[in-house]
Amino acid sequence: MTETLDTRDIQALVVRGYGNLHAARFLLLQVRDGRAEQARGYLRELCARIDRASEPTGELALQIAFTARGLAALGVPERALATFSRELLEGMDDDVRAQSLGDRGDNDPSRWEWGRASSPVHAMLMLYAHDDPAFETRVEHEVAKLEAAGLHVMRQQHTTTLRDHKEHFGWRDGLSLPNIEGVPPERSRKKQQESWTRPIKPGEFVLGYHNEYDAFSESPTADPADDPADLLPATADGRKDLGRNGTYLVYRELVQDVFGLWRYLADSREPGRDPAERAIALGAKMVGRWPSGAPLVVSPERDEPAHATANTFLYSKDPAGLSCPIGAHIRRANPRDVLGSGRSTDDSSVMVRKHQMIRRGRPFGPPVSHAMDPREILAAQPDSVRRGLHFICLVGNISRQFEFVQRSWIVSANFGGLFKDGDPISAARRPPGDPNPNDEFTCPASPVRRKYKGMPQFTKLVGGAYFFLPGIAALRFIARQP
């Protein structure tokens, strides 16, 4: 039976990415020592202004999420805090976790600009609005309110939107988002995105609902004694449901080396094509789509913008990766019906559905070319401007969804039977001398593959954290403590 999401209690980011609101700012916050009560006062006031999934978006949409350290700083009782997932409690910068995620070398948490335990982020306020001059004023106003309430704005994360929904490397992004089962029709996007699979159970993304195992994901609870105002719904075992209608939010700030990527592509020695064409073709092999978004499985030979948003394709017709290489970015991030290793396509599909994420990222920094035309990017003079992607995803289980994909599919040198290939676009390269290098890219071809070796790292992680994006009732509970 299909469950219907209680959208009145869910922050809207779960069901919409605010694609129509081109301006956005993410404020990383820290509760100042001794100012928790004032911070909670701000949150109590904020409850009425948070954009909910049940409401149409206004001129300014606000969303808020908390780290485990933030929940503790705000006075959430220890016994409730301990029921959050181990991933949230330990944090993305935990050493064991960083090793598992492949955050080593340039991506090592010791090199991060933010997100480390020594200067912890407590919360993130996300502001979305139309791109007009009033936006800056709104942000300034909100920053003033936060600071007055003892919520120090550690960083303002600026964002941008690029032409044709592209990211800075020049490829169209955000094409393969899962459809969530149980979103009321009036709240779903005007037209459900076409997808390679049927809608995914809501519990994969929102706590308190059935997931793809037909079970409930682990969800935080509170002792009834800690909820005297009866803000939270009761659980079946007599506790209070702190997780219901909330989700976990993963945030990684990735700086993209646009010129580095295009230099590498241009230097490749592909025969028989003009330099720009061969660079774009190799880039398409690495990404798995052409810059327009057209997938290689559908358009293996050339970019066909008519297929730019194609998303129903499967990999079982291309098992060896002759069209879309097994190691290509989109094939790793979502292997659809081919996990390899002798698994059937049905089993692969069922398994892959359990490792999906709702991505809500936004680029930052000015584009190399406003037209986002790969040939212009290729021809541009290198600069030292910082640009990249705020990678943000929502999951019901950080370990099973985000961390599994990152470790087993993106970073792994051995994904799909490969030997030394990490994700060509987004994997951190293992340092020289590492016994498990991941700096090759294998491009299947006839009669035999071509290998690209010694690939540099094209994205660098400069900060990150795990957050809890609460439901509205849970936000009220957090704001009422102690």
Place this chain on the structure above:
Amino acid sequence: MHRVNAGYTLLARLKRSSVEAAATLLAELDAHPDRLPFARSATTHFATLAIIPRQQYRDEELPATLLLGTSFAGPAQVHVRELVRVLGKPLRELFAHCEGFEPGCDDDALEEFIAAHRHGDTFYSGMQNLAPEDVQRHRELRDAIETFLDEQQARGALPDEPAAARRAIQAHVRSRPELAWAQQPFAPTFRAWLVLHWRTLIVQGILAVLVLATLARIFFVHDAVVDAGVRYGWLAVGVAALGIVGLVLAVREAEAEQTYVSGRQPDAVVRALAATQNRPVINEFVIAGPIKEEGALRPLFLRIALWIVARLAEGIPGLRAGIVIPTVATARWIAADRGRRLIFISNYTNNAEGYVRDFIDTEAGAKNINLSFGFGRGYPKTEWIVRDGAVTDPNAFIYVVTENERHTGFWYGPYRDMTIDNIEINRQIREGLFADLDEDQTRTWLQLL
């Protein structure tokens, strides 16, 4: 000599006063692996040493036990003799903490001790019929071919036509004397097949004789001996079948009585275990715990179930291929302490949680796990042995695994940068290199590179 893979599982009771000393020694060996040089063993793929702590099953104490589990290739006796020859000194040091071991014993006595403490297991190998030397050689072969292809492509000298490209690769391998072995035929022998399947073949043989005798009796043989044989034969089959039905019903009744299901384990403990299984490619873990206390016949049923799982894992000649678990290099289940304690050792791809989740991501996989793990104390309640359990309560499945995970004192795993997928691909490259392939097969083989 055949290369059939098997598990050698040694369980030896630790002296009560020696448990800590044994743990300390294991930690020392782990810190100085050259003191326990499994790398000098030509038969060992993987080795695990762990201490299984004292545990309680009903009112019975299950003793603290030293576990040595090797995954090896070839005859067991050859493996044991090699272990004694290569690792005699450190093994004596370790076994000195076990009951009934004479520390100053000679090699024969050491071999006898190892043999006497061997325990049956249900073993799975994803690298069946490969010896450690094969795995290493296949890697060298692949590396040599890859380097050749890179050089040829850089010079534009590789033929475009698949058969010609393959011939160029063959010629290159022929030109390398150190790869001469790659030209030799490589396939499991009939003897290896017998060694792997002899238990199933005995059962199949008995059933085949019974069926043939029955047909003979019906159509043309009228003999009192055949009559009696057929009658008592089917009676025995019927009794066995009824026995299994009875056992299933008994376990079914016990399922309803189960009260304890594992909960979330302390984060610090889980993190500490996770830190030991964070290698990028292959990891290892040991799970050991008493079985569920409800149902006096569970220990017997567990042993029967694991015997059947073992045969399914090997494959049933003429009926079905062996089980393939894509993420597992080798694994084993052990019904220890007369079926009262379930031990599991796995050498697997991924980290622990990712690996464990892999099993239950499909309903069929979760049902298989119910059949093998479902007997463990704290495992979520099953229905009719294979239903529910991990299928409907995946969180509790993760909890029971972490609750029963034991610290591995020492691990030997030489293939640190290869998944079982990689090892299998390398095998196929070797098998196909000089095989007689048609055009399509040639194209497919070239895509392995």
